[in-house]
Amino acid sequence: MTYRLNQKKKSILVAIHVLAVASWIGGTLAMLLLAIYLQSGANGEQLLYTMASMEVIDENLLKYPALLSLITGIMLSVWTQWGLTKYYWVIIKLVLTILTILIGIFFLNKWTASLGILIEDMGFIALKNEEFQHTWTQIVTTSSFNILCLAFMTFITYLKPFGKVKKK
Template sequence: MAYRLSLKKKNIVVALHVMAVASWIGGTMGMLLLGVYLQTAANGEQLASMLGSMEIIDENQLKYPALATLLTGILLSVWTQWGLLKHYWVVLKLVLTLATILIGIFFLNDWTASLASLTESRGNAALASREFQQTWSAVIRTSSFNLGCLLFMVVITYLKPFGKIKKTRRRAPHEQ
């Protein structure tokens, strides 16, 4: 029989999971709001300050909570009755969590750094450049998508839709 968490231990892991998710959502919202307000920067110094704040949020309120969410989610699924691959909603949450983390690592980090680099070299004039606007637009769209995924995952955690994954019975060679 697989290891199962006691109720007290499960509640501790659930609390850690909820705190990590809340922090990740808050960080994502913060990044999105700062990203939107980049367009209102009065000067290059203010623009650089906003981008610096975005990098701090990314580094401290996105990466670690995302990792904590992933780890506690996996622990909860394998150490409780839900299982990692028993229910569609658990698998969907795992896929969306991994996708959101990978999008942050491979796209949003680079785009935010690119905006900071453009601002460093051009100051407030960076706002008028096509490169800045395209990258900024990608950051806004992608951050919105990530926030939508996170909120959707919260909803399916409570609704637990889609049912259980049906096990397919393997046929023995003599049955074919």
């Protein structure tokens, strides 16, 4: 017999999961808005300050909430009637969660750091740099994709579409 959460424990775990997801979405939106704001910087100090803000948000409102969302989502799936592989919506959420976390680790982190280095080295003139503009476009595009994924996951959590996985 598999372990199942009682209602009180499930409610606590759902609350932790929702707070983690809300933090993750808020952090992703903040990173996107700050990245867009970079283009309207008035001087090198403002660009450096904006990048420093992005690093704080990345460290505190993206990494840990994303990981906590993944862990609590898996726990809720395994310890409730939904299961990890019984329903398409749960599988889709798991795949998209892992995908957005990996995008953050392997791409957004690196791109944000490289923008910071360009700004430190070049100052305000970095805004005119082709590499800066290319990396900036990648950050904005990828962050927008992550926001869409997070929004889609939120909707399918409540709608629970696509039905049950058929056993063969």
